[in-house]
Amino acid sequence: MQDLREGLINAFWLLATFDSDLVEITLRSLQVTITALMVASVIAMPLGTFLAIKRFRYRRLIVAVLNALMGLPPVVVGLIVYILLSRSGPFGVFGLLFSPTAMIIAQVIIMVPLIASITHQTIREIWSEYRDLMISLGASKVQRIQALLWDGRRPLLTASLAGFGRGIGEVGAIMIVGGNIDHATRVLTTAIALETGRGDFGLALGLGFILILLAIIVNFAIHMFAQTERQSLW
Amino acid sequence: MVSALFPLRLENAEMRRSGRVLVGPVNLELLGEETTVIIGPNGAGKTSLLKLMHGIGRLSGGRIIWACSIDKARYRQSFVFQTPIIMRRTVLKNLIYPLILRGQSRPTAETLCKEVAEQTGLTGVLGRDALSLSGGEKQKLALARALIVKPEVLFLDEPCAVLDGRSTREIEDILKQVAKVGTCLIMTTHNIGQAQRLADNVVFLLGGRVHECTKARDFFNAPQTTEATMFLNGDIVE
Ligand SMILES: Nc1ncnc2c1ncn2[C@@H]1O[C@H](COP(=O)(O)OP(=O)(O)OP(=O)(O)O)[C@@H](O)[C@H]1O
Ligand SMILES: [Mg+2]
Numbered sequence: 142m143q144d145l146r147e148g149l150i151n152a153f154w155l156l157a158t159f160d161s162d163l164v165e166i167t168l169r170s171l172q173v174t175i176t177a178l179m180v181a182s183v184i185a186m187p188l189g190t191f192l193a194i195k196r197f198r199y200r201r202l203i204v205a206v207l208n209a210l211m212g213l214p215p216v217v218v219g220l221i222v223y224i225l226l227s228r229s230g231p232f233g234v235f236g237l238l239f240s241p242t243a244m245i246i247a248q249v250i251i252m253v254p255l256i257a258s259i260t261h262q263t264i265r266e267i268w269s270e271y272r273d274l275m276i277s278l279g280a281s282k283v284q285r286i287q288a289l290l291w292d293g294r295r296p297l298l299t300a301s302l303a304g305f306g307r308g309i310g311e312v313g314a315i316m317i318v319g320g321n322i323d324h325a326t327r328v329l330t331t332a333i334a335l336e337t338g339r340g341d342f343g344l345a346l347g348l349g350f351i352l353i354l355l356a357i358i359v360n361f362a363i364h365m366f367a368q369t370e371r372q373s374l375w
Numbered sequence: 376m377v378s379a380l381f382p383l384r385l386e387n388a389e390m391r392r393s394g395r396v397l398v399g400p401v402n403l404e405l406l407g408e409e410t411t412v413i414i415g416p417n418g419a420g421k422t423s424l425l426k427l428m429h430g431i432g433r434l435s436g437g438r439i440i441w442a443c444s445i446d447k448a449r450y451r452q453s454f455v456f457q458t459p460i461i462m463r464r465t466v467l468k469n470l471i472y473p474l475i476l477r478g479q480s481r482p483t484a485e486t487l488c489k490e491v492a493e494q495t496g497l498t499g500v501l502g503r504d505a506l507s508l509s510g511g512e513k514q515k516l517a518l519a520r521a522l523i524v525k526p527e528v529l530f531l532d533e534p535c536a537v538l539d540g541r542s543t544r545e546i547e548d549i550l551k552q553v554a555k556v557g558t559c560l561i562m563t564t565h566n567i568g569q570a571q572r573l574a575d576n577v578v579f580l581l582g583g584r585v586h587e588c589t590k591a592r593d594f595f596n597a598p599q600t601t602e603a604t605m606f607l608n609g610d611i612v613e
Contacts, residue, residue, distance in 0.1 A: 267463070274460040276431045278473050279450050288472075292463040 148346020155347050167351065170328040173241055173315070174308040177248035182301050185253045189260025190286060194268050204261060210254035215247075219314030222247045226318065239320040244328070247314040252304040259300035263293045302360055309356055329355070376557045378527035380441050380448050381407030383428065387437035390423050390583075398423045398583040400437055407528070409575030410550075410560040412591070414567070416612055420583040421563040422457055425530050428561065429454050448528075453521035457532040457563075459513040466508065467501040469516055473524045488523055494549055495519040510537045518546065522553065529553065531562035535569060547572060567607065571595055579603045581612060 155163045192204055224230050226238040226246075237243045267289050275285050290297065312330035319326035321335060329352045336345035382404055389399030398420040405411055413421050426432030429452060430445035441448035453473075462469050470492065471484035479487070492498045495515045500508065505516060514537055521529060531550070535543040543566075550573060554560050564570050570577065574591035579600070586600050598604045602612045 270460060271462065273426075273431055273454075273456060274462075277429065277449065277454045278476055279446075280476055284476055288462070 144342045144346065147343040148350065151343040151347030152350040156351065163348075163351070165324070166327055166329055166332055166348075167355065169241065169326075170309060170330070170352075171355070173244045173328060174248060174305060177245045177252060177308050178301060178305050180245065181249045181252035181256055181304055184249070185256035185304075186260050186290070186297065186300075188253075189257040190264045190289065192257075192261045193264035194285070194289070204258075207254050207258050207261070211258055213251065213254065214313070215251055215311050216313035216317065218247055218250050219317030222250065222314065222318045238318065239322060239326055241319070241326060243318040244315040244326060247318050248308045248311065251311060251314060252308055255307055256300050256304045259303065260293075260297060263296040263300070264289050267293050298363060302363060305359060306356060309359075310352065377407045378451070378557070378559055380443065380451060380527055381405065381559070382442070383407065384440040385428070385437065386440070388427055388434060388439050389436035390420075390427055390432060391435040396583055398427060399435075401583075401585050403578065403585060403588060405559075405561070405576070407559040410554050410562070410573050411576040411578060412570045412574035413561070413563045413578045413580055414565070414570055414606070415580035416606065419580045421580055422532050423583075424580065425454070425532055425561065425563060429530050451526060452528040452530065453524060453526035454530040455514075455517050455521045455532060455534050457536070459517035461505045461508070461513050461516065463506060464504075465501070466497060466503050466505045466516055469505045470497070470501070470520050470523060473520060477524070488519075491519045491523050494522070496545065511539065511542050514538060515542070515546070518549070522549075526558060528559045528561065531560065533563055533565065535564070535566065543569070579606070581606075 154160075192200055192207075222243065223238065225232050226235070226243055227233055228236075228238070237246070271285075271288065271292075275288070280288065310330060312334055315326075315328060316331050316334065319328070319331065321327050321331040327335075329348055333345050333348045333352070336342075336348065385401050385403040387400040387402060389401070390397045401424065413424060415421055423432055427434060427439060430439070430449045431454070439445060462472065467485070467488065470488045471479075471481070474484040474487060475481070488501075489498075492501060495518060497512070497515060497519055500512065505513070508516060514534065518531075518534060521531075534550075535546055538546060547569065550560060550562075554573075560573070562573070564573075571591065574594075577587065577589060577591045577594040578585055579587040579594070579598075579602075581602055587594060587598065587603050589599070594603070595607070598607060605612050
């Protein structure tokens, strides 16, 4: 109880004084996760859509693999990205290890299966409803995809929110590839891990509350922005 | 005026799925001057036959011949599905979608849709989410969306199956009006009364085959096959 109260006070204090370290860490968290989310969405949404409306040989296999990859342990992703980016690895020459870019790469890999899988399910469902109509109306391929993405925008938004949630709270992978370097790659989650290790529960909890707050605000903001609540249906 | 898409000829047209013959072989010629009503029991293949004619069902054998290629022909036709396909958007946006696909601008499309909305009694609900419409309203929306492109051929698959008496009459009036200005109607129905009110030609379908194809008057007065007689009497035909 003592720790929790201390955490709350700490969080309040950090926020009230606009603590510069906190601001920096928070912004980096957002920067990494939002960038990763955008990249992941650009990859995953067309992929999911393609898998939903195109029939080809290994489609089922790919979908199964994608679903399995949703459960990919972030630590393992971190490890693999680490090996790939480390100096002796194939992409070592770029010198990306322990940089925000490395963290973004790791998060993209973690987010893509999740977003692609939800996109696939959503678009497949809408496509099975629309198929006959689209063909009857003579909609071109591009027009079909436009209609599916537009009419599926609410569930797709939920998909990207799920991706955001997975990324912002993730610690295993970015700890490995980012290294939790102060003023360089430290983000909210890695800072929490560090402070917990040091035994500074107050600070750790304070950071934790801010993380939760952040997740709630972003979710809320996007929902408001897109008016995802179906007003008339209930 | 008869649409230049006609005559429509089906030559041994056949649809098979998973080893079963659903339709055919069907030989049929429609001249497009009159309303054709396809009747037959559940599972007779009515929906499948309509889809074949419209070119959205894959043909397994035989030929379907319009005056131009079937894809070009489809562009000048509309299809109202047995279960209405409603897009996840507002009624207005559902209604104007075919026009948007054809490159009309939003304002033009919205002006054009006023008339059909009025005609089908949808004016009051244009702003609503289309999924919140009642079953009957959805059916009317599907019809309105089909009419908005002023098709030369209108396929209707049980357009009044879920409508009450009054809506059915409203829809039938619209259909008669549309037919009068030159749209060729090809429809299915379970409602023998409706078939009598609307049909010029009747195609009686059973087990995927055409058992009779005659003038409506002849069909209802003196059906040629025992199956048709039984069907008209409300007996169960296999
Ligand atoms: N893709 C398919 N694969 C296998 N069987 C099918 C397929 N589509 C339709 N059928 C079968 O073909 C038969 C004819 O179907 P169809 O929908 O054309 O009948 P219908 O005359 O329209 O019936 P209803 O009056 O109930 O609408 C049915 O027995 C149906 O189960
Ligand atoms: Mg049917």
